[in-house]
Amino acid sequence: MYVFKRQVSIERGIATLLAIALVLWAVSPHMFTNRAEAANLTLVSDTLSDSAPASVSDHTIAFTTPNGMAIGETFTITFPGTFDTSSILIGDVDLDIGGDQTLAGAAGAGTWGVTGFGGSTLTFETPTDGGVASATAITVYIGRNGPNAVGTENQITNPSATSTASNLYQIDIAGTMQDSGTAMVAIIENVLVTANVEATLLFTISGTTTGATINSSPTTTFGPSTNTTLPFGTLTAGTSKVLGQDLTVETNAANGYVVTVEQDANILSSTLADIDGFIDGGYDDTPTGWVRPTGNIADEDTWGHWALTTNDDNLQGAGTNFTADQWVAASTTPRAIMAHNDPADGTTLGIGRATVGYQIEITSLQEAGDDYSTTLTYIATPTF
Numbered sequence: 001m002y003v004f005k006r007q008v009s010i011e012r013g014i015a016t017l018l019a020i021a022l023v024l025w026a027v028s029p030h031m032f033t034n035r036a037e038a039a040n041l042t043l044v045s046d047t048l049s050d051s052a053p054a055s056v057s058d059h060t061i062a063f064t065t066p067n068g069m070a071i072g073e074t075f076t077i078t079f080p081g082t083f084d085t086s087s088i089l090i091g092d093v094d095l096d097i098g099g100d101q102t103l104a105g106a107a108g109a110g111t112w113g114v115t116g117f118g119g120s121t122l123t124f125e126t127p128t129d130g131g132v133a134s135a136t137a138i139t140v141y142i143g144r145n146g147p148n149a150v151g152t153e154n155q156i157t158n159p160s161a162t163s164t165a166s167n168l169y170q171i172d173i174a175g176t177m178q179d180s181g182t183a184m185v186a187i188i189e190n191v192l193v194t195a196n197v198e199a200t201l202l203f204t205i206s207g208t209t210t211g212a213t214i215n216s217s218p219t220t221t222f223g224p225s226t227n228t229t230l231p232f233g234t235l236t237a238g239t240s241k242v243l244g245q246d247l248t249v250e251t252n253a254a255n256g257y258v259v260t261v262e263q264d265a266n267i268l269s270s271t272l273a274d275i276d277g278f279i280d281g282g283y284d285d286t287p288t289g290w291v292r293p294t295g296n297i298a299d300e301d302t303w304g305h306w307a308l309t310t311n312d313d314n315l316q317g318a319g320t321n322f323t324a325d326q327w328v329a330a331s332t333t334p335r336a337i338m339a340h341n342d343p344a345d346g347t348t349l350g351i352g353r354a355t356v357g358y359q360i361e362i363t364s365l366q367e368a369g370d371d372y373s374t375t376l377t378y379i380a381t382p383t384f
Contacts, residue, residue, distance in 0.1 A: 038179060038180070039067055040179065040180070041064065041065055041180060041181030043062065045062050047059070047060040049155075051158070051186060051187055051188055052187075053158055053188075054157065054159070056157050059143060059145075060142075061077060061140040061141075062139045063138055064135060064137045067179050068134040068177075071126055073126055073131065073177045074124060074176045076124070079156070080169050083120070083157065083169070084157035085120055090103055091153065092153040094147055095138070096146075100147050107126065109128055111127055112125065112126065112127055113125040142155075142156060159187055167188050168184050169187060170182050199252065199253070201249070201250070203248070205228075206248075207223070207229075207245060209223065214355050215310060220243055225243045227245070230245070235366070237362055238361075238364075240359050240361035241361070242358065247337075247378070251344050254343070254383075256343070256344065257344060257382040258383075259337055259339065260318075260334035260336050261337050261378050261379075264376075265374055267374045268372065269370075270371050273372075275360065276300075276303075277305060278305045278330075279291045279329075280301050281299075283331045285331075285335070287309075287322045288326055288328075293305050294363075297365060302363070304363060305361070306329075306358060307329055308327065308335070308359075309322055309325070309326060310337040310355070312338045312349075319336030330376070338354040
Protein backbone atom coordinates (compact mmCIF):
# COMPACT_ATOMS: atom_id res chain seq x y z
CA MET A 1 0.00 0.00 0.00
CA TYR A 2 2.77 2.38 0.82
CA VAL A 3 4.61 1.47 -2.39
CA PHE A 4 1.55 2.24 -4.56
CA LYS A 5 1.06 5.71 -3.12
CA ARG A 6 4.67 6.55 -3.64
CA GLN A 7 4.45 5.45 -7.27
CA VAL A 8 1.45 7.69 -7.85
CA SER A 9 3.25 10.62 -6.29
CA ILE A 10 6.22 10.11 -8.60
CA GLU A 11 3.95 10.03 -11.65
CA ARG A 12 2.21 13.23 -10.58
CA GLY A 13 5.53 14.93 -10.16
CA ILE A 14 6.64 13.94 -13.63
CA ALA A 15 3.36 15.23 -15.08
CA THR A 16 3.79 18.54 -13.31
CA LEU A 17 7.32 18.94 -14.63
CA LEU A 18 6.12 18.19 -18.15
CA ALA A 19 3.35 20.78 -17.89
CA ILE A 20 5.78 23.43 -16.68
CA ALA A 21 8.16 22.59 -19.51
CA LEU A 22 5.41 22.95 -22.09
CA VAL A 23 4.42 26.36 -20.72
CA LEU A 24 8.00 27.57 -20.75
CA TRP A 25 8.44 26.35 -24.31
CA ALA A 26 5.32 28.21 -25.45
CA VAL A 27 6.15 31.54 -23.86
CA SER A 28 9.91 31.52 -24.10
CA PRO A 29 10.12 33.34 -27.51
CA HIS A 30 8.29 36.25 -25.92
CA MET A 31 10.06 36.15 -22.59
CA PHE A 32 13.59 36.15 -23.93
CA THR A 33 13.43 38.49 -26.94
CA ASN A 34 12.52 42.14 -27.43
CA ARG A 35 11.11 41.51 -30.95
CA ALA A 36 7.62 43.07 -31.24
CA GLU A 37 4.76 41.31 -32.94
CA ALA A 38 3.71 42.23 -36.47
CA ALA A 39 0.94 44.83 -36.61
CA ASN A 40 -1.33 46.53 -39.06
CA LEU A 41 -0.18 49.81 -40.55
CA THR A 42 -2.27 52.76 -39.43
CA LEU A 43 -3.57 55.87 -41.20
CA VAL A 44 -3.20 54.13 -44.57
CA SER A 45 -4.39 56.04 -47.64
CA ASP A 46 -3.74 56.52 -51.36
CA THR A 47 -4.92 59.85 -52.74
CA LEU A 48 -5.31 60.07 -56.52
CA SER A 49 -5.17 63.28 -58.52
CA ASP A 50 -7.63 61.82 -61.05
CA SER A 51 -9.88 58.85 -60.41
CA ALA A 52 -11.38 58.56 -63.90
CA PRO A 53 -10.91 55.32 -65.87
CA ALA A 54 -7.87 55.32 -68.20
CA SER A 55 -6.70 58.70 -66.85
CA VAL A 56 -3.14 59.30 -65.75
CA SER A 57 -2.93 60.08 -62.07
CA ASP A 58 -0.56 61.01 -59.28
CA HIS A 59 -0.59 58.78 -56.19
CA THR A 60 0.06 60.05 -52.68
CA ILE A 61 0.45 56.96 -50.49
CA ALA A 62 0.63 57.59 -46.75
CA PHE A 63 0.84 55.25 -43.76
CA THR A 64 2.26 54.98 -40.26
CA THR A 65 4.33 51.94 -39.24
CA PRO A 66 3.78 51.01 -35.56
CA ASN A 67 6.98 48.97 -35.23
CA GLY A 68 9.26 50.98 -37.50
CA MET A 69 11.92 49.37 -39.67
CA ALA A 70 15.38 47.96 -38.94
CA ILE A 71 18.40 48.52 -41.15
CA GLY A 72 18.10 46.36 -44.25
CA GLU A 73 14.34 45.94 -44.02
CA THR A 74 12.02 46.87 -46.87
CA PHE A 75 8.50 47.97 -47.53
CA THR A 76 6.75 47.26 -50.80
CA ILE A 77 3.86 48.93 -52.61
CA THR A 78 1.99 46.60 -54.96
CA PHE A 79 -0.55 47.91 -57.46
CA PRO A 80 -3.21 45.74 -59.10
CA GLY A 81 -2.18 44.60 -62.57
CA THR A 82 -4.94 46.72 -64.11
CA PHE A 83 -2.93 49.86 -63.23
CA ASP A 84 -0.27 50.69 -65.80
CA THR A 85 2.90 51.48 -63.84
CA SER A 86 5.33 50.62 -66.65
CA SER A 87 6.48 54.19 -67.27
CA ILE A 88 7.36 55.00 -63.66
CA LEU A 89 11.07 55.70 -63.03
CA ILE A 90 12.99 56.65 -59.92
CA GLY A 91 12.77 60.33 -60.89
CA ASP A 92 8.97 60.07 -60.68
CA VAL A 93 9.04 59.02 -57.01
CA ASP A 94 9.56 61.05 -53.82
CA LEU A 95 9.75 59.69 -50.27
CA ASP A 96 8.98 61.76 -47.19
CA ILE A 97 9.88 60.44 -43.74
CA GLY A 98 10.18 63.47 -41.50
CA GLY A 99 11.49 65.25 -44.58
CA ASP A 100 12.52 64.54 -48.15
CA GLN A 101 14.64 61.38 -48.50
CA THR A 102 17.42 60.64 -50.97
CA LEU A 103 16.57 57.79 -53.36
CA ALA A 104 18.81 55.61 -55.52
CA GLY A 105 18.78 52.23 -57.21
CA ALA A 106 20.47 50.65 -54.16
CA ALA A 107 20.51 51.49 -50.47
CA GLY A 108 23.50 53.33 -49.09
CA ALA A 109 24.45 55.58 -46.24
CA GLY A 110 21.70 58.20 -45.98
CA THR A 111 20.09 56.78 -49.14
CA TRP A 112 17.01 54.63 -49.63
CA GLY A 113 17.19 51.95 -52.30
CA VAL A 114 14.19 51.79 -54.63
CA THR A 115 13.70 48.95 -57.14
CA GLY A 116 10.96 47.31 -59.14
CA PHE A 117 10.46 49.96 -61.80
CA GLY A 118 8.61 48.69 -64.85
CA GLY A 119 6.58 46.28 -62.73
CA SER A 120 3.62 46.54 -60.39
CA THR A 121 5.61 46.36 -57.13
CA LEU A 122 8.01 49.04 -55.88
CA THR A 123 10.44 48.02 -53.13
CA PHE A 124 11.98 50.54 -50.71
CA GLU A 125 14.98 49.49 -48.59
CA THR A 126 16.21 51.45 -45.59
CA PRO A 127 19.56 53.25 -45.71
CA THR A 128 22.53 51.17 -44.61
CA ASP A 129 23.15 53.47 -41.68
CA GLY A 130 19.70 53.84 -40.18
CA GLY A 131 16.22 52.43 -39.91
CA VAL A 132 12.82 53.92 -39.11
CA ALA A 133 11.59 54.54 -35.59
CA SER A 134 8.32 53.10 -34.37
CA ALA A 135 5.11 55.08 -34.97
CA THR A 136 6.68 56.89 -37.93
CA ALA A 137 4.59 58.45 -40.71
CA ILE A 138 5.76 57.63 -44.24
CA THR A 139 4.53 59.27 -47.45
CA VAL A 140 5.35 58.11 -50.98
CA TYR A 141 4.64 60.44 -53.90
CA ILE A 142 4.40 59.00 -57.40
CA GLY A 143 3.94 61.42 -60.32
CA ARG A 144 3.87 65.21 -60.38
CA ASN A 145 2.84 65.78 -56.79
CA GLY A 146 6.07 65.31 -54.81
CA PRO A 147 8.24 67.97 -53.20
CA ASN A 148 10.80 67.61 -56.01
CA ALA A 149 8.29 67.48 -58.88
CA VAL A 150 8.80 69.81 -61.85
CA GLY A 151 5.55 68.93 -63.65
CA THR A 152 6.89 66.59 -66.34
CA GLU A 153 7.08 63.37 -64.30
CA ASN A 154 5.47 60.16 -65.52
CA GLN A 155 2.20 59.15 -63.90
CA ILE A 156 0.34 55.90 -63.32
CA THR A 157 -2.53 55.10 -65.71
CA ASN A 158 -5.79 54.01 -64.12
CA PRO A 159 -7.62 50.88 -65.29
CA SER A 160 -9.36 51.56 -68.59
CA ALA A 161 -12.65 50.27 -67.24
CA THR A 162 -13.87 49.48 -63.77
CA SER A 163 -13.34 45.77 -63.24
CA THR A 164 -14.77 45.33 -59.76
CA ALA A 165 -18.39 45.46 -58.72
CA SER A 166 -17.72 48.31 -56.29
CA ASN A 167 -15.08 50.04 -58.44
CA LEU A 168 -12.61 49.59 -55.56
CA TYR A 169 -9.00 48.54 -55.99
CA GLN A 170 -6.53 47.41 -53.34
CA ILE A 171 -2.95 48.68 -53.04
CA ASP A 172 -0.95 46.39 -50.75
CA ILE A 173 1.85 47.63 -48.50
CA ALA A 174 4.10 44.94 -47.04
CA GLY A 175 7.76 43.89 -47.37
CA THR A 176 10.22 42.47 -44.84
CA MET A 177 9.19 45.03 -42.23
CA GLN A 178 6.95 43.66 -39.51
CA ASP A 179 3.88 45.73 -40.36
CA SER A 180 1.61 45.56 -43.38
CA GLY A 181 -1.59 47.14 -44.58
CA THR A 182 -3.87 47.97 -47.48
CA ALA A 183 -5.01 51.17 -49.13
CA MET A 184 -8.18 51.29 -51.20
CA VAL A 185 -8.93 53.51 -54.18
CA ALA A 186 -12.08 53.92 -56.25
CA ILE A 187 -11.91 54.32 -60.04
CA ILE A 188 -15.07 56.05 -61.16
CA GLU A 189 -16.32 58.01 -64.16
CA ASN A 190 -16.00 61.77 -64.06
CA VAL A 191 -19.18 63.75 -63.57
CA LEU A 192 -19.98 66.25 -66.32
CA VAL A 193 -21.59 69.37 -64.88
CA THR A 194 -23.53 71.50 -67.34
CA ALA A 195 -25.40 74.77 -67.05
CA ASN A 196 -26.69 77.55 -69.26
CA VAL A 197 -26.28 81.27 -68.63
CA GLU A 198 -28.35 83.53 -70.84
CA ALA A 199 -26.43 86.23 -72.71
CA THR A 200 -27.26 89.72 -71.53
CA LEU A 201 -26.73 93.20 -72.95
CA LEU A 202 -28.21 96.46 -71.72
CA PHE A 203 -27.11 99.63 -73.53
CA THR A 204 -28.48 103.01 -72.46
CA ILE A 205 -28.05 106.59 -73.68
CA SER A 206 -29.00 109.60 -71.58
CA GLY A 207 -28.49 113.35 -71.78
CA THR A 208 -26.13 115.51 -69.76
CA THR A 209 -26.84 118.75 -67.98
CA THR A 210 -25.55 122.20 -68.82
CA GLY A 211 -22.19 122.79 -67.14
CA ALA A 212 -21.02 119.17 -67.25
CA THR A 213 -17.30 118.68 -67.99
CA ILE A 214 -16.48 115.96 -70.51
CA ASN A 215 -12.96 114.56 -70.71
CA SER A 216 -11.54 117.80 -69.27
CA SER A 217 -13.02 119.72 -72.22
CA PRO A 218 -14.80 123.07 -71.94
CA THR A 219 -18.02 122.63 -70.05
CA THR A 220 -21.21 122.04 -71.96
CA THR A 221 -22.43 125.44 -73.02
CA PHE A 222 -25.92 124.74 -74.22
CA GLY A 223 -28.50 122.18 -73.33
CA PRO A 224 -29.37 120.05 -71.69
CA SER A 225 -29.07 117.17 -74.14
CA THR A 226 -31.37 114.15 -74.06
CA ASN A 227 -31.08 110.49 -74.99
CA THR A 228 -32.24 111.30 -78.53
CA THR A 229 -31.22 114.91 -79.17
CA LEU A 230 -28.15 117.16 -79.19
CA PRO A 231 -29.76 120.61 -79.52
CA PHE A 232 -26.91 123.06 -80.23
CA GLY A 233 -29.39 125.83 -80.98
CA THR A 234 -28.21 128.97 -82.73
CA LEU A 235 -24.49 128.99 -83.44
CA THR A 236 -22.38 132.14 -83.12
CA ALA A 237 -19.23 132.63 -85.17
CA GLY A 238 -16.06 132.21 -83.12
CA THR A 239 -17.80 130.57 -80.15
CA SER A 240 -17.73 126.81 -79.76
CA LYS A 241 -20.46 124.81 -78.08
CA VAL A 242 -20.19 121.44 -76.36
CA LEU A 243 -22.93 118.92 -75.65
CA GLY A 244 -22.66 115.38 -74.31
CA GLN A 245 -24.41 112.10 -73.70
CA ASP A 246 -23.88 109.47 -71.01
CA LEU A 247 -23.54 105.87 -72.19
CA THR A 248 -23.79 102.72 -70.06
CA VAL A 249 -23.25 99.08 -70.96
CA GLU A 250 -24.16 96.13 -68.81
CA THR A 251 -23.28 92.73 -70.24
CA ASN A 252 -22.00 89.29 -69.25
CA ALA A 253 -20.09 88.89 -72.51
CA ALA A 254 -16.89 87.01 -71.66
CA ASN A 255 -14.80 89.08 -74.07
CA GLY A 256 -16.46 92.40 -73.39
CA TYR A 257 -17.89 94.87 -75.87
CA VAL A 258 -17.21 97.86 -78.13
CA VAL A 259 -19.46 100.89 -78.66
CA THR A 260 -19.05 102.91 -81.85
CA VAL A 261 -20.76 106.02 -83.20
CA GLU A 262 -21.19 107.22 -86.78
CA GLN A 263 -23.07 110.00 -88.56
CA ASP A 264 -25.24 109.42 -91.61
CA ALA A 265 -23.81 112.56 -93.30
CA ASN A 266 -22.34 115.95 -92.53
CA ILE A 267 -24.57 118.34 -90.61
CA LEU A 268 -26.68 119.57 -93.56
CA SER A 269 -29.27 122.24 -94.15
CA SER A 270 -32.12 122.02 -96.62
CA THR A 271 -30.01 124.11 -99.00
CA LEU A 272 -27.29 121.43 -98.82
CA ALA A 273 -24.93 123.73 -96.96
CA ASP A 274 -22.91 121.67 -94.48
CA ILE A 275 -20.84 121.86 -91.32
CA ASP A 276 -17.81 119.69 -92.05
CA GLY A 277 -15.78 117.19 -90.10
CA PHE A 278 -12.90 118.18 -87.84
CA ILE A 279 -10.32 119.57 -88.79
CA ASP A 280 -11.50 121.85 -91.65
CA GLY A 281 -13.17 118.93 -93.42
CA GLY A 282 -10.15 116.63 -92.97
CA TYR A 283 -12.10 114.12 -90.84
CA ASP A 284 -9.08 113.55 -88.62
CA ASP A 285 -9.24 110.21 -86.80
CA THR A 286 -6.22 110.81 -84.54
CA PRO A 287 -7.26 112.41 -81.23
CA THR A 288 -5.88 115.93 -80.98
CA GLY A 289 -6.59 119.17 -79.15
CA TRP A 290 -9.43 121.39 -80.34
CA VAL A 291 -8.61 123.55 -83.40
CA ARG A 292 -10.87 126.35 -84.58
CA PRO A 293 -12.04 126.39 -88.21
CA THR A 294 -9.76 128.66 -90.25
CA GLY A 295 -12.47 130.41 -92.31
CA ASN A 296 -10.67 130.43 -95.69
CA ILE A 297 -13.00 132.18 -98.12
CA ALA A 298 -11.76 129.95 -100.93
CA ASP A 299 -12.50 126.69 -99.10
CA GLU A 300 -16.00 126.09 -97.76
CA ASP A 301 -14.72 123.07 -95.74
CA THR A 302 -13.03 125.58 -93.40
CA TRP A 303 -16.13 127.60 -92.57
CA GLY A 304 -17.32 125.35 -89.74
CA HIS A 305 -16.61 121.92 -88.31
CA TRP A 306 -17.52 119.62 -85.42
CA ALA A 307 -15.86 116.75 -83.49
CA LEU A 308 -16.32 114.24 -80.69
CA THR A 309 -14.44 113.07 -77.58
CA THR A 310 -14.88 110.44 -74.85
CA ASN A 311 -13.70 110.04 -71.27
CA ASP A 312 -13.12 106.29 -71.74
CA ASP A 313 -9.33 106.46 -71.93
CA ASN A 314 -8.74 102.77 -72.70
CA LEU A 315 -10.51 101.48 -75.80
CA GLN A 316 -8.90 98.01 -75.49
CA GLY A 317 -7.41 98.15 -78.97
CA ALA A 318 -10.72 98.95 -80.65
CA GLY A 319 -9.48 102.40 -81.58
CA THR A 320 -6.94 105.08 -80.70
CA ASN A 321 -7.20 106.13 -77.06
CA PHE A 322 -8.13 109.68 -76.11
CA THR A 323 -6.34 111.79 -73.55
CA ALA A 324 -7.75 114.89 -71.87
CA ASP A 325 -9.52 117.36 -74.17
CA GLN A 326 -8.69 115.53 -77.38
CA TRP A 327 -11.08 115.28 -80.35
CA VAL A 328 -11.64 113.39 -83.60
CA ALA A 329 -14.04 113.98 -86.46
CA ALA A 330 -17.52 112.58 -86.44
CA SER A 331 -17.85 110.73 -89.72
CA THR A 332 -19.72 108.05 -91.59
CA THR A 333 -17.02 105.58 -90.51
CA PRO A 334 -17.78 103.99 -87.11
CA ARG A 335 -15.54 105.41 -84.39
CA ALA A 336 -14.89 103.47 -81.14
CA ILE A 337 -15.78 105.61 -78.14
CA MET A 338 -16.22 103.03 -75.38
CA ALA A 339 -14.88 99.50 -74.84
CA HIS A 340 -13.98 96.86 -72.29
CA ASN A 341 -12.59 93.32 -72.61
CA ASP A 342 -14.56 91.66 -69.79
CA PRO A 343 -18.15 91.70 -68.51
CA ALA A 344 -19.34 95.21 -67.66
CA ASP A 345 -21.47 96.49 -64.78
CA GLY A 346 -23.09 99.54 -66.37
CA THR A 347 -21.79 101.88 -63.64
CA THR A 348 -17.98 101.90 -63.39
CA LEU A 349 -16.24 104.57 -65.48
CA GLY A 350 -14.08 102.99 -68.20
CA ILE A 351 -15.72 99.60 -67.70
CA GLY A 352 -19.47 100.04 -67.99
CA ARG A 353 -19.89 103.79 -68.26
CA ALA A 354 -18.56 106.69 -70.34
CA THR A 355 -19.54 110.20 -71.42
CA VAL A 356 -19.20 111.27 -75.04
CA GLY A 357 -18.84 114.96 -75.92
CA TYR A 358 -19.56 116.79 -79.19
CA GLN A 359 -18.07 120.22 -79.97
CA ILE A 360 -19.08 122.50 -82.83
CA GLU A 361 -17.79 125.88 -84.02
CA ILE A 362 -18.40 128.04 -87.10
CA THR A 363 -16.91 131.13 -88.68
CA SER A 364 -18.82 134.09 -90.07
CA LEU A 365 -18.66 132.44 -93.50
CA GLN A 366 -20.87 129.47 -92.54
CA GLU A 367 -24.01 129.54 -94.69
CA ALA A 368 -27.23 130.60 -92.99
CA GLY A 369 -29.84 127.96 -92.25
CA ASP A 370 -32.33 127.14 -89.52
CA ASP A 371 -32.54 123.40 -90.15
CA TYR A 372 -29.02 121.98 -89.98
CA SER A 373 -29.13 118.36 -88.83
CA THR A 374 -27.60 114.91 -89.01
CA THR A 375 -28.30 111.57 -87.40
CA LEU A 376 -25.91 109.72 -85.12
CA THR A 377 -26.02 105.95 -84.74
CA TYR A 378 -24.53 104.21 -81.71
CA ILE A 379 -23.76 100.50 -82.03
CA ALA A 380 -22.90 98.32 -78.99
CA THR A 381 -21.29 95.03 -79.99
CA PRO A 382 -20.68 92.41 -77.26
CA THR A 383 -18.34 89.48 -77.86
CA PHE A 384 -19.43 86.36 -76.00
